[in-house]
Amino acid sequence: MDAKLSPDQGLNISGIGLVSLLGVGLSVAALVFDSMANRSPWQLASLSLPLLISAVISAAVGFFVVPMLQALKTGQIIREDGPQAHLKKAGTPTMGGIFFIPVAAIAACVLSKFTTEVLAVSALTLSYGLIGWIDDWQILRRKSNKGISPRMKLALQIGFAALFCLWLIFNQPSEITNLALPFGFSLPLGLLFWPLAGFVLVAESNATNLTDGIDGLAAGTVAIALLALGALIAPTSPGLMIFCAALCGSCLGFLAHNRNPARVFMGDTGSLALGGALAAVGLLTNSLLALFILSGIFFVETLSVMAQVSYYKVTKGPDGKGKRLLKMAPLHHHLELSGWSELQVVAVFYVISAILGVICLAIGKF
Template sequence: MIILINQYLNFKIFSCITFRIILSILTSFFINLYFIPYIIAYFKNLKKYQIIRMDGPKTHSCKKNTPTMGGLIILISILIGVFLYCDLCNFYIWCVIGVLIGCGIIGFLDDYKKINFKNTQGLKILSKFFWLSIVAIIMISMIYVNSNNSINIELVIPFYTKIFFKINYLYMFLCYFVIVGTSNAVNLTDGLDGLAIMPIIFLSVGLGIISLCSSNVFFAHYMNIPYLKKANELSILCAAITGSGLGFLWFNAYPAKIFMGDVGSLSLGGALGMISILLHQELLLLILGGIFVLEAISVILQVIYFKIRKKRIFKMAPIHHHYEIKGISESLIIVRFWILSFICLLIGIASLKVN
């Protein structure tokens, strides 16, 4: 929208990427800050609360009267920031919006079923994976078609160098795994007050920095990343995610007044996965999103080990529940995971330039 206004008013500041990034952060932040209290009051009036796992930590019983589905306002604020400040002719933006909305709808249906039927199951696991797969396949196909069915892909190896792939079925499978895997990993992490949203903020900041550098020939060469002329618009989208995350954290910090629900975690995870694909930073995502990787791996190891040995590695998975059961306070676990997430951000950015 601001790009169209600038065509008529010719204000140079409106075309400045830094100016639009700041506006995107502030807009999405204040939208959350203003509307979330109304969302909280609305769900409390309807008596629609988070459904607590019966087999979960006993300390979570106090969360049973906390509203959920706060991810709705996160999505709305991000989309408003994008439509106001991004160049809507940019193909990258629509790829991310497609994943954001597609995964958001799946998450909404999952949350709605949990709340309506008052159980923790929601959508069946296979059903959820099926629809997430459909969204991922559609968006990957769009990238493939837009690339004229044949392009060279630069896949950056952190701490090492670049290798080049022709886009093919192997790479498409990697893209599928990134979108679906990241979406579910964020969903698994969202188990404590504010635990998932801060790593999301750090990850979006990291990807935003990379998108800015990718659009500049000099910085792209210096940081050993692919030059992507139109990638700078993704930094505005990342800014919207950051601002929205900060606004939501205002109410989601311990003790949480609202949870984002699957509508937030699935959509944000999928969107960040898609951004990493567009920037060719699929492997760097494993470092920047280290906390999400840790949580997902803890669940995978727990399931595999139990099936083989009939024993558990952790007292409960994901791993944040393991520490809860060991007696570590929830607030301490959250802050320590935030610190680890920030360290992952620093390591990820540092890995881009190796002399």
């Protein structure tokens, strides 16, 4: 796609149209996956029903919560050095994760009949959401872009990751430390699995957090990844399949309010929780390779930030200023400043996420 295209010359679709296409596409995909697995789409242990229930409840709850967030003056603080088009978003309420994340967790626990694995993953998801809420609240309280310190945020993420890994040690078979590979191969990691598990939990949550910078981007790409992951693990982990479907549906319900132009942002409350959920499911189901593929967008977004910071430091001159590799990091902001509209970026990232989902499912068959 030509980075110089104007929004009128490029993607001719509205925010609600794009999200509608995504919702229909994921719903049809869920029905297809259920049909291929000989599951009734109307049974609790399916992809379709949990997705539908969570989507409807999340969207409905949002109509009550979003006005409350507006009344509480939880308006987002917009970076002045960011894309100028974002300045008009100042004042849009944030912390939207406080309604769609709990909706998904509750729906998943109820529909799975409170299985232990779903309870554990839900607890980790809500814990990371709590970290994000604390950060969001500090940003609003201080009326700046600075919430809790990066060191404190990292310490909390590592702490909850350690607790989750401790639960894994006592509640999961020893085979969990053998990393599953295609064609029936596995890589025995032994004790090295545990630092890797902690890293995955922290890295995935931060990666989805970095991806949350454009209306509908993080919620949509995570929803696609969740449905693909749910379809992949369904044969061996029906409870976690329900969790993935419920969280996918809740993301779709949230998009009813977060699609361009957004009425609410998820904030760190939502983005940290989503990454934690993906990582926790990946670890529990021994599907880290699949998680890595599905997280391609989040991985590239993170790399763009790392590359930008590293290049700036390496090229720093006597005046203390360095050069920028990108116009702005993460990558989605660079594309915006290169002439792409928000909808162009979101649509292309949705398509890439869907392709990664297909690749993941294809590899998972071997």
